[in-house]
Amino acid sequence: MAEAVVSFVLESVRDFTIQEAKFLSGVSQQAEVVQTELQLMQGFLKDADARQGQDETVRIWVAKIRDAAYDLEDVIQTYGLKVVSKKKRGVKNVLRRFACIFNEGVDVHRIGKEIENITTRISELRSNLQKYNIKELTTDRDGNDGESSFQLQERLRRTRSHVVECDVVGLESNVEELVMHLVKDENRHRVVSIWGMGGLGKTTLARQLYHNKKVRQHFHSFAWVCVSQRFQVRNVWEGILIELISATKEQKQEIKDMTDDEIAKKLFLVLQEMRCLVILDDIWRIETWNLLKDAFPNVKTESTILLTTRNQAVALPSNRSAFLHELQALNEKKSWELFEKIAISGRADIDLGIFTKKRELGMKMLRHCAGLPLAIIVLAGVLARKNTVREWERVHENVHEYIRRGIGHEEEYEGASWVLALSYDDLPYYLKPCFLYLGHYPEDSEFLVSELTKLWVAEGLISLRQQRHGSRETMEDIAHDYLSELVERCLVQVRTSGSTGTIKGCRIHDLVRDMCLLKAKEESFLQINNSLQENNSSVAAEAAQLGKIRRLAIYLDEKADRLVSSRDETNGHVRSLLYFFPQGWMPRNIEGLLSPLKDFKVLRVLKVECLNQVEVELPSEIGNMVHLRFLSVKWSDIKKFPPSLGNLVCLQTLDFRVSNYVAVVIPNVIMKMKQLRHLYLPRNYRAKGKLELSTFGHLQTLYNLSSEYCDLKDVGRLTNLRKLVIIVSSTLQNMEEILKSTGNTLNRIRSLLVFVDKQ
Known part of the structure; x- marks a missing residue:
């Protein structure tokens, strides 16, 4: 994912330097040089991302590139915001102005050196490309330059029409419905699509249809092609044509000698003149269909194309008539039936007591499969080799790993995880x-x-x-x-x-979440702490190996006594901090509960919601988090907000919908947040004077606009407003005043709610 990180950082830095060019004049040359280095690196990152799963050295190299890109963004934006802040504050006398000029000079020199150091890091990493044999990839995966790291997966994923699975459960109604669509003559669909997530059994269902007696009697000729992610159009057309006409050795040679256009035309005529069923298994992209469809009749024909895909855009594009069949997960009864068929059936020596215990363990483990047939088959296949109840208990203790990796949970390609990971790749x-x-x-x-x-x-x-x-x-x-x-x-x-x-x-x-977390860990994208009682040294050690921790999700349990762990070296790099509380959580230590948040210097996202069992105070230091774009304290018991919030000039989303019933004091500093896109004020609040809202040119959402503490005329200037919730005081009886005040905006609003405050 280094390709994504570098691309986003380049866009972010480029946008920031354009917007704040006059404040970055002292370091603009260094910023330009380092951007050029990253641009030169981009073409190689596609190959590096593809190979890091198989090569630990490449994985470390990719992690260093990610960190360098993030560090560049942090350095430039931190400096830029600091200079902007100084310029806006201004000075009142010559001596103070001289001091500011001196300090800015020091900052320019320091920031210039930091950017130069990052440039050197990136340049050295780029010079190591040849050592790691990383190539610049300019073609898409469907082109001729397919990555070698996918070859094993390609072989493992290739499907054959003659294979018929013995352990098939829960597809009877699917087969019945699709057979009807395949053999009916009236209003027939030229294309029938089977759509669903990886592991649901799309290929298995297609095979059931391919060998179905009614289908065999209806169609005259059949072809099955597995369309890989790195397919060749000509090879697919050749394979279909050879199967449909049951080509002899001489005919195969004739086909080999044809041009691409001749093969497409020949296949088109065969499908138009004969009643054929062509199964295209495992199509990933709409571009793939667009490349293949020239050989398929687009007029009335008795032939049918049946395809399987994980992508709905492939299954049902807007420019063709197709029947879409969405495959669903198995219910609990069918899940057990499939599981029992593989893991237990056929064991004549099993007694009732052992069966009962295995059934109890099996039902518990099946919950982790969530109805996914692939996961059930993997798990049941593991347990089919385990004879004793104790062996089943050991699998139960580590069931996620067995489902993810399969037999012995060391064979990566025996499990469910890599099949699901193909969708991510x-x-x-x-x-x-x-x-x-x-x-x-x-x-x-x-x-x-x-x-x-x-x-x-x-x-x-x-x-x-x-x-x-x-x-x-x-x-x-x-x-x-x-x-x-x-x-x-x-x-x-x-x-x-x-x-x-x-x-x-x-x-x-x-199981998709398990795969997501596995990939997030590999990419050093996200760290999850299940409790702040955990040993933070292991987190720091892992970060040092794979890259700095940039995002934290903290799941607090009933034993946690604080929100933030003691300060460590990871805090200075965290960009996203999201808390998830157990219902009714109450910390033992309320004093300064949120104060440690000041250690997170480059934080962009802070979500601290549902702190409603205790009254907490938002620390004034939160104003130092000048990078914040998203701040939500929704449903928390907060009585007042510090004026330092006015420093958060980058905020895009501010959610103040606190839970307490006493009026919350809102400092009149919100007007400084000119980047606000979504503002949620408390249901019950007060302010000194009217809150000024006219500066919010980007605002799309405005909740709890009070007629008492806000000037309704400001709403008419909010040209991008889409959602508006207004609270009208009981003294304002005439709705006509609201409509006149907001008339210029209402015709653009998609959602409007008006509440009358009867207090």
């Missing part, structure tokens, strides 16, 4: 960090799309450079598109939807 570089970010959320939890997209934007994972030309879409719109693509690729599951079909809440399959 196939992601474009810009989606990989977005997917890994989902690892922050606890197992089985539902995450809100509205929050997730804001976090992605705050972390710099979304850029307007990815915006479609001429479009007025926001970064949040792009983030929603990215999430939809992860859903289409079966890496994210939709849990709740809105009345208009928009995705509201999502989750990820437990």
